Amino acid sequence: MSVQFFAEKPYRQLLTMKKTPLHYIHEQLGATFAEKHQGWNIATHYTTDPLSEHHAVRNGVGIVDVSYRSRHQLTGDDRATFLNRIISNDVETLSAGQGTYATLLTHRGKIIADLNIYVLEDAIIIDSAPETAENLFSELDKYIIADDVELSDLTAKTGAIAVHGPKSSELVQSALSMSDLTTLPERHSCVRKADASFEHSIVCVRTDATGEVGYTLHTTTEALTSLWEALMTKGSQFNLQPIGWNALESLRIEAGIPRYGAELTDAVIPLEAELEHAIDFEKGCYIGQEIVARMKYRGHPNRLLRGIEIDNNPTAQDDCKLRPGARVFNGEKEVGWITSTTFVPTLGKWIALGYVRIAATEAGSRVQIETSDARVDATVVLLPFLA
Numbered sequence: 001m002s003v004q005f006f007a008e009k010p011y012r013q014l015l016t017m018k019k020t021p022l023h024y025i026h027e028q029l030g031a032t033f034a035e036k037h038q039g040w041n042i043a044t045h046y047t048t049d050p051l052s053e054h055h056a057v058r059n060g061v062g063i064v065d066v067s068y069r070s071r072h073q074l075t076g077d078d079r080a081t082f083l084n085r086i087i088s089n090d091v092e093t094l095s096a097g098q099g100t101y102a103t104l105l106t107h108r109g110k111i112i113a114d115l116n117i118y119v120l121e122d123a124i125i126i127d128s129a130p131e132t133a134e135n136l137f138s139e140l141d142k143y144i145i146a147d148d149v150e151l152s153d154l155t156a157k158t159g160a161i162a163v164h165g166p167k168s169s170e171l172v173q174s175a176l177s178m179s180d181l182t183t184l185p186e187r188h189s190c191v192r193k194a195d196a197s198f199e200h201s202i203v204c205v206r207t208d209a210t211g212e213v214g215y216t217l218h219t220t221t222e223a224l225t226s227l228w229e230a231l232m233t234k235g236s237q238f239n240l241q242p243i244g245w246n247a248l249e250s251l252r253i254e255a256g257i258p259r260y261g262a263e264l265t266d267a268v269i270p271l272e273a274e275l276e277h278a279i280d281f282e283k284g285c286y287i288g289q290e291i292v293a294r295m296k297y298r299g300h301p302n303r304l305l306r307g308i309e310i311d312n313n314p315t316a317q318d319d320c321k322l323r324p325g326a327r328v329f330n331g332e333k334e335v336g337w338i339t340s341t342t343f344v345p346t347l348g349k350w351i352a353l354g355y356v357r358i359a360a361t362e363a364g365s366r367v368q369i370e371t372s373d374a375r376v377d378a379t380v381v382l383l384p385f386l387a
Contacts, residue, residue, distance in 0.1 A: 020067035021159050021221045022228055029242055036245055037130035037261070040068040045244040051345040053247035057210055058346055061165035062243035063231055066216065067224070070133035071154040072140070074124040078147040083124060086143055086287055087115060088270065090280040096121040099187030099205065101278045104132075104139060105288030109269045109295070112139060114260050114278065118189050118205055125154075125203070125218070129260035159224035162207060163231065164214035164251070167238045172215050175234040176202065181215065198230075199223060210248070211255030211386055250342040253353055256307055256383025262324065263305055263339045263353055272301045272355065274383070303336060303355045307385050308367065310350040311377040321371040328356055329368045329375065335360045338369060344385070351385055352378070 018041045026033070031043035043065065045053060056062045074083060084092045089102035099118040103111050113132035118125040128136055133155065140151055163172055169182045176192045184190065184206040192202040200223035207216040219227055232240065249259075258264050258273050270278055270292060279292060295301060310322070328336040336356035343350050352369070360367060365380040 020065050021224045022065045022067065022161075025225065025228060026065065026242075031242075031244060034245070037068055038133075040130060042068055043242075043244045044246045046242050050244070050246050051343075053241060053243040054250050054345050056239070056241035057165045057212055057243060057247065057251055059166070060239050060241070061163060061167040061171050061235065062241050062247070063228075063235065064162045064164070064243045064245075064248055065159075065228075066162045067155075067159035067221075068130055069155075069160060070126075070128045070130050070136065071158055071160070071218070072126040072128075072137065073152045073154050074126070074140075075122065075150045075152070076148040078149050079124050080119075082144065082147045082149045083117075083140075084283070085285065086140065087117075088279045088286055088288070088292065089117070090283045091117055091119065091124065092283075094119045097189055098185075099189060101187060103270050103275065103278050104136060105270070105286075105292070106266065107288055107291075109288040109291030110266045111260070111264050111268050111270060111273075112136065112266060114258075114264055114275070116187055116205075116207070118187065118203070120189070120191070120203065127160075127216075131261040157221060158218055159221050160216050160218050161224065161228055161231065162209070162214060162216045164208075164210045164243075165212050168213050168215055171231065171235055171238050171240060172204065172217070175230045176204065176217075178204065181206070182213075198226065202227065209255075209257060210251035211257070211384060212251075249340070250344050253340050253342045253351065254344045254346060254385050256353070256385060258305060258353070259340070263355075268355075269295060269301065271295050272303055273305045300358070303357050304361045305339075305353065305383070306356050306361055307381040307383045308338070308352040308354055308356075308369070308378045309347075309381055309385075310352065310369070311379070321373070322350065322352060322369060322376070323371075327370045328354055328360075328378075329370065330360045330365070335367065347385060353383075356380060 026043040034044045036042045080092045087102040089100045102115045104113045113128045113136045116127040186206050189205040200220045203218040205216045207214050322341040326338040338352045338354040341352040363382045368375040
């Protein structure tokens with residue numbers, strides 16, 4: 001099987017797909033499920049103590065099924081040139097095995113999707129949030145005119161398993177008989193070709209999506225179960241623990257990583273979310289470039305994404321009564337809103353991500369957050385929460 005191991009699949013066939021190919025394995029492991037990300041039925045936790053899954057990643061290694069994420073493929077001789085003139089970061093200079101992070105914007109500079117770009121030998125893979133899948137496909141497709149480019153939706157034909165934590169490199173290298181993964185830069189990839197051990201190729205991408213070292217392993221749906229089982233078998237010597245969506249969410253909030261559908265929406269400009277690493281300011285025109293460049297060189301955002309630590313924290317078992325969308329005040333002046341909130345056992349407190357106006361963005365700024373029955377005191381912090 002070649003590195004380009006995906007066949008075209010029209011996006012609209014995916015609308016009724018609610019379960020990942022590994023759903024039955026999660027059932028056997030006793031997972032609790034909930035609907036997330038456009039109706040996907042996702043394992044939220046496996047244990048009676050979900051906080052242990054958070055600790056497993058911070059202290060060892062955790063494994064998580066992320067097959068619900070959207071995956072698209074570009075092939076054809078013009079694929080890099082085509083994508084480069086549309087998205088915010090440079091892809092034309094990337095070689096096979098390299099990758100980058102970028103955004104697809106409206107003409108007004110607002111985020112349609114944030115993208116993990118992986119360049120393979122004969123294709124470019126685009127990984128994005130499920131919420132962006134339909135718009136991403138239609139936006140890219142409408143710009144293909146005379147280009148030698150073919151756009152395919154891969155989500156139904158492929159799956160993805162992520163491994164996160166300080167021991168993730170050892171586990172993946174051991175399970176897949178690979179080496180030198182520790183030197184792989186973030187979003188760069190290598191291919192584990194098919195052989196007697198694995199009948200299908202596996203694309204291994206460095207993805208530090210929790211603040212720890214991590215890898216996402218992409219393969220065909222037919223090969224996903226054997227890949228999961230191989231990781232679990234080898235993982236016993238590393239105290240590997242399956243983790244669900246809840247732990248993945250608390251880990252990424254603690255690491256200060258924005259997620260589309262929470263911090264990132266079509267009302268946000270990348271610089272407001274501190275996404276300068278998603279932008280190449282030297283590469284020339286792309287959709288929304290004028291707005292982003294004007295904000296960078298002639299002005300500044302009116303608001304910025306920040307962390308917020310809650311005073312007088314209740315325990316993990318208590319309801320902090322903070323909800324996404326809750327308004328943030330500085331005295332009597334409304335200065336922002338909350339986008340995500342969670343209890344994190346590493347810090348032993350409730351924290352939040354949110355946008356606050358420039359006047360309240362300095363570390364140590366005191367704010368109050370509106371709940372259903374009161375306001376709670378909090379402190380603005382720079383991201384990430386963990387040093």
